[in-house]
Amino acid sequence: MIRTGSAAESSSGNPPVVKSGYYPSSGSDDFPPSAINTSFFTHVFYAFLLPSNVTFKFELSNETVVLLSNFTTTLRHKTPPVKTLLSIGGGAGDNPELPRIFAHMVSNPSSRSNFIDSAIEVARKFGFDGLDLDWEFPQSPKEMKDLGHLLKQWRREIKKEAKATDSHPLLLTAAVYFSADFFLSDVTRSYPIKSMEKYLDWANVMCFDYHGAWSNITGPNAALFDPNSNVNSVYGLRSWINGGMTPKKLVMGLPLYGRTWELKDPNDHGIGDIAIGPGPGGGQLSFNDLEVLNQESGATVVYDMDTVSVYSFNGSSWIAFDDGLTITSKIGFAQALGLRGYFFWALGQDSDWKISAQASKSWIL
Structure with a gap:
């Protein structure tokens, strides 16, 4: 098993860069772990595992046991090997009950303990590093306050387990909203940054999904800047840093997919124009698929300097995405801010590892 250090250890000195990606287990038939090119990554997240909504423990089916075992065994023996983390949860769109399950779980020490102990047990059983x-x-x-309690208790149990088994502590990370504050919500709330700074090895900041077909206005999926709005990665990442999170405990999220719209008027095809619904792919396309579509359709591709994003249009179809150029710019910005690294959502959506390779090459050591 590939070992790594504790939160305290990684926060001192100059911690190693994180070049990572989430691996959706739901696509394992078409994209098995053996297909991951580990030369571009340091860490890969298995996405996702869900706790029981009754016990908050992990009740694994035979199929899941096989998937978990295959994932860690395969990546441990790849050249080069990568560290593996087990990601718990996922988007509420896939499981509308998930936010309620987490809220219930974190609400008292006993249910938190059931969750934590079971998570550590599964991670160790299958050879995960975090x-x-x-x-x-x-x-x-x-719920934000309870999240802080969870992380404190989780870190304590990780340290205790590592000492009892004479092992290096498991890594502990979290995927979080692009901003430390939910300023767009009717319910004002902020992450417990003091607890996150103290107990996490790092946070994966989801710097994407800023615009999509849920709105009838076109916009960049992952704007680095935005002259008209705070919905952008610069604002979000700085809100975390200004709130007290050490930059070396922040990892910038990058999308390997685009958002699509159907334009109301094909002649109005810029950012901020009117759409009437989702475009190709039902509102979302992998980078691989959108690149093929753009080439085959002869779409016009536009680089938008104001937002550091790319969009394409052909007839009434409009796609917002990132390419090698915008990813390079974002990597440079992440390094200028002093961030720990970056992650992709999601592995298997790249085109012959084109974006992944460009990102890895762009991070200057």
Whole structure:
């Protein structure tokens, strides 16, 4: 098993860069772990595992046991090997009950203990190097406070388990909203940054999904800047740093997919124009698929300097995405801010590892 250090250890000196990606287990038939090119990554997250909504423990089916075992065994023996983390949770769109399950789990020490002990047990059993919490998203100030309690208790149990087994402590990370504050919500709330700074090895900041077909206005999926709005990665990452998170405990999220719209008028095809619904792919396309579509359709591709994003249009179809150029710019910005690294959502959506390779090459050591 590939070992790594504790939160205290990684926060001192100059911690190693994180070049990572989430691996959706739901696509394992078409994209098995053996297909991952580990030369571009340091860490890969298995996404996702869900706790029981009754016991808050992990009740694994035979199929899941096989998937977990295959994932860690395969990546441990790849050249080069990568560290693996087990990501718990996922988007509420896939499981509408998930936010409620997490809210209930964190509400008292006993249910938190059931969850934590079971998570550590599964991670060790299958040879993972760490655990990742993907709670999208705490819905109230109380849930945010309870999240802080969870992380404190989780870190304590990780240290205790490592000492008892004479092992290096498991990594503990979390996937979080692009901003430390939910300023767009009717319920004002902020992450418990002091607890996150103290107990996490790092946080994966989801710097994407800023615009999509849920709105009838076109916009960049992952704007680095935005002259008209605070919905952009610069604002979000700085809100975390200004709130007290050490830059070396922040990892910038990058999308390997685009958002699509159907334009109301094909002649109005810029950022901020009117759409009437989702475009190709039902509103979302992998980078691989959108690149093929753009080439085959002869779409016009536009680089938008104001937002550091790319969009394409052909007839009434409009796609917002990132390419090698915008990813390079974002990597440079992440390094200028002093961040720990970056992660992709999601592995298997790249085109012959084109974006992944460009990102890895762009991070200057």
